[in-house]
Amino acid sequence: MKKSAIALVVYCLLMPVIGxxxxxxxxxxxxxxxxxxxxxxxxIHGGAGVIKRGSLTPEREKAYREKLEEAVLAGYEExxxxxxxxxxxxxxxxxxxxxxxxxxxxxxxxxxDGKNELDASVMDGKTQNAGAVAGLHRVKNPIIxxxxxxxxxxxxxxxxxxxEKFAREMKIKLVPEKYFYTERRWNSLQRIIKREKGxxxxxxxxxxxLPENKxxxxxxxxxxxxxxxxxxxxxxxxxxxxxxxxxxxPVIGAxxxxxxxxxxxxxxxxGEYFIRLxxxxxxxSLMEHxxxxxxxxxxxxxxxxxxxxxxxxxxIAIDKYGNMGISFNSEGMYRxxxxxxxxxxxxxxxxxxxxxxxx
Amino acid sequence: MKKSAIALVVYCLLMPVIGxxxxxxxxxxxxxxxxxxxxxxxxIHGGAGVIKRGSLTPEREKAYREKLEEAVLAGYEExxxxxxxxxxxxxxxxxxxxxxxxxxxxxxxxxxDGKNELDASVMDGKTQNAGAVAGLHRVKNPIIxxxxxxxxxxxxxxxxxxxEKFAREMKIKLVPEKYFYTERRWNSLQRIIKREKGxxxxxxxxxxxLPENKxxxxxxxxxxxxxxxxxxxxxxxxxxxxxxxxxxxPVIGAxxxxxxxxxxxxxxxxGEYFIRLxxxxxxxSLMEHxxxxxxxxxxxxxxxxxxxxxxxxxxIAIDKYGNMGISFNSEGMYRxxxxxxxxxxxxxxxxxxxxxxxx
Numbered sequence: 001m002k003k004s005a006i007a008l009v010v011y012c013l014l015m016p017v018i019g020x021x022x023x024x025x026x027x028x029x030x031x032x033x034x035x036x037x038x039x040x041x042x043x044i045h046g047g048a049g050v051i052k053r054g055s056l057t058p059e060r061e062k063a064y065r066e067k068l069e070e071a072v073l074a075g076y077e078e079x080x081x082x083x084x085x086x087x088x089x090x091x092x093x094x095x096x097x098x099x100x101x102x103x104x105x106x107x108x109x110x111x112x113d114g115k116n117e118l119d120a121s122v123m124d125g126k127t128q129n130a131g132a133v134a135g136l137h138r139v140k141n142p143i144i145x146x147x148x149x150x151x152x153x154x155x156x157x158x159x160x161x162x163x164e165k166f167a168r169e170m171k172i173k174l175v176p177e178k179y180f181y182t183e184r185r186w187n188s189l190q191r192i193i194k195r196e197k198g199x200x201x202x203x204x205x206x207x208x209x210l211p212e213n214k215x216x217x218x219x220x221x222x223x224x225x226x227x228x229x230x231x232x233x234x235x236x237x238x239x240x241x242x243x244x245x246x247x248x249x250p251v252i253g254a255x256x257x258x259x260x261x262x263x264x265x266x267x268x269x270x271g272e273y274f275i276r277l278x279x280x281x282x283x284x285s286l287m288e289h290x291x292x293x294x295x296x297x298x299x300x301x302x303x304x305x306x307x308x309x310x311x312x313x314x315x316i317a318i319d320k321y322g323n324m325g326i327s328f329n330s331e332g333m334y335r336x337x338x339x340x341x342x343x344x345x346x347x348x349x350x351x352x353x354x355x356x357x358x359x
Numbered sequence: 360m361k362k363s364a365i366a367l368v369v370y371c372l373l374m375p376v377i378g379x380x381x382x383x384x385x386x387x388x389x390x391x392x393x394x395x396x397x398x399x400x401x402x403i404h405g406g407a408g409v410i411k412r413g414s415l416t417p418e419r420e421k422a423y424r425e426k427l428e429e430a431v432l433a434g435y436e437e438x439x440x441x442x443x444x445x446x447x448x449x450x451x452x453x454x455x456x457x458x459x460x461x462x463x464x465x466x467x468x469x470x471x472d473g474k475n476e477l478d479a480s481v482m483d484g485k486t487q488n489a490g491a492v493a494g495l496h497r498v499k500n501p502i503i504x505x506x507x508x509x510x511x512x513x514x515x516x517x518x519x520x521x522x523e524k525f526a527r528e529m530k531i532k533l534v535p536e537k538y539f540y541t542e543r544r545w546n547s548l549q550r551i552i553k554r555e556k557g558x559x560x561x562x563x564x565x566x567x568x569l570p571e572n573k574x575x576x577x578x579x580x581x582x583x584x585x586x587x588x589x590x591x592x593x594x595x596x597x598x599x600x601x602x603x604x605x606x607x608x609p610v611i612g613a614x615x616x617x618x619x620x621x622x623x624x625x626x627x628x629x630g631e632y633f634i635r636l637x638x639x640x641x642x643x644s645l646m647e648h649x650x651x652x653x654x655x656x657x658x659x660x661x662x663x664x665x666x667x668x669x670x671x672x673x674x675i676a677i678d679k680y681g682n683m684g685i686s687f688n689s690e691g692m693y694r695x696x697x698x699x700x701x702x703x704x705x706x707x708x709x710x711x712x713x714x715x716x717x718x
Binding site for chain 2: 123128129130134135153154155156157158159160161162163165166241242243244245246247251252253254257271272275276277278281282285286289290309
């Protein structure tokens with residue numbers, strides 16, 4: 001009886017250690033879910049921000065839902081046709097870049113100088129090769145140029161006029177700057193100019209008061225039938241931005257990251273915070289070094305690290321088995337994915353059915 | 360007795376779990392070494408590359424050693440005077456930017472168009488705030504502008520003309536473009552132009568044949584008396600680079616990273632590989648998530664991950680206790696640090712006394 005008591009005491013003393021073991025054991029992503037036939041996976045976002053129910057007119061909400069559905073289905077069609085994850089994300093991002101609804105391509109916001117400055121990036125999880133472009137004024141589809149930088153140059157990042165020179169040599173479509181004019185974005189700029197008069201230029205407090213600043217970056221992550229993942233992101237930046245400011249989108253490891261062994265991530269939100277945390281790479285690191293699932297990793301980075309630092313935004317992520325992760329600490333995030341039955345699911349607000357429940 | 364037996368069986372069954380807990384418990388960097396009076400720490404680099412013994416004339420080698428010693432002592436003086444780690448790295452980097460010996464500031468290499476394009480970044484380990492600039496043509500000391508972006512703007516990254524506009528508003532010194540002309544760098548460009556005639560422009564194979572491409576980025580990491588660490592890096596890019604190519608230096612997480620809880624890192628090498636791996640942040644992640652020491656983390660990323668991917672270069676890193684890490688897979692790396700007795704140590708070749716031995 002005495003031995004038994006000691007053993008029980010030892011057992012009780014060990015309980016916290018056992019709990020710790022369960023928490024810290026790194027199973028490795030391979031052990032999470034490994035169906036014999038990995039399914040295709042596709043997921044997109046159209047930006048995160050203060051999107052309250054009722055703040056969109058029914059017509060506008062319908063327009064967003066329809067465009068998100070069109071883009072997610074188009075990317076998924078590529079995958080079903082046997083194309084690569086890179087083809088799928090490019091296809092969906094082009095659709096969003098060509099729509100005036102999102103802050104990327106056609107719908108890009110205006111800088112303080114009344115210009116449009118576009119950034120994009122892409123990463124291939126199989127090779128960990130990457131391409132990024134920043135400070136573009138005339139490239140119709142920045143995601144195509146980012147991919148050309150990755151696949152047709154020895155470089156990863158090109159900026160400004162030099163990047164557009166490369167676009168011309170690659171015969172990638174350039175458009176007159178006025179192509180990016182939309183009345184809605186122009187009016188946003190005018191409202192901000194009015195509001196900012198007399199305030200200290202570009203102060204953090206004034207940035208915090210500009211919720212429309214943080215809307216509408218687009219991105220996609222995909223898993224193809226070869227088991228390769230990829231991520232891409234495209235943005236028009238921040239309304240009223242100055243000084244050639246660049247956010248997280250063209251910063252590999254911040255706005256975009258992909259590595260077959262862990263996950264593919266595309267981010268959207270307040271870019272400065274995403275760069276400082278290295279959000280996309282941090283999600284990959286938590287999976288690689290701590291054995292987190294893709295959902296746990298996205299939540300840890302967005303709801304804990306980003307939240308603690310004072311930033312906001314969200315991410316979409318996918319691993320090589322098609323497990324999807326989504327997390328945002330903003331009120332809403334335009335997003336869509338293909339569920340396990342092959343049907344598109346489109347969501348905007350924070351309180352809609354979580355992705356996890358659909359798997 | 361039966362109860363006791365069950366308890367013992369349970370205990371035995373739990374042994375592997377306990378072992379696992381011990382293996383996976385992350386000691387955290389705090390437990391590695393925590394002297395009651397953390398010492399000051401300072402370390403710089405002036406680029407990594409093919410630096411063979413005998414390839415430098417004695418005069419040239421002497422010039423490098425003297426300039427590295429001057430820079431490392433100047434930064435250390437700041438720390439001893441109670442200045443911050445940011446002040447120390449800025450002081451040392453300005454000395455190297457103002458010297459024609461290094462590929463940063465005054466000694467920047469030429470692009471294919473015969474211009475000089477400079478990038479720099481800085482990160483504060485205490486706040487994880489950061490500043491980065493890219494594509495500069497007229498800023499005498501890019502490291503000063505990177506710090507102004509961090510401290511005097513709400514942004515992290517600025518590029519091109521916009522960044523120079525911000526420099527003007529901050530009254531940061533601009534110089535005519537001809538300031539960056541040096542005969543040595545100009546001759547390098549002419550040699551490459553001659554050699555590259557008829558080759559496919561900017562192909563990877565041609566980049567591999569240009570060892571001088573990868574020389575001379577400068578950087579520093581420091582630990583100040585408040586226990587805060589910081590990192591900074593500055594570069595003139597790659598000789599004969601085209602298309603507004605940007606390397607790892609202004610990519611926070613690739614060329615520069617700092618976080619008090621882990622380490623401050625400055626990198627130099629073939630930038631594209633450093634971006635794809637997120638070298639600086641990966642070193643921080645291995646310390647944070649795997650409990651690696653700073654030296655083990657730098658070796659893991661440079662000698663394993665970078666080597667496997669086919670890139671080359673090196674890093675310097677420091678943690679908040681003054682433990683230093685240095686690793687490179689190139690033949691040499693210009694570098695200097697302050698040893699535990701407060702004396703400067705300057706090294707160039709691969710076979711000199713390793714840092715670890717001096718601690």
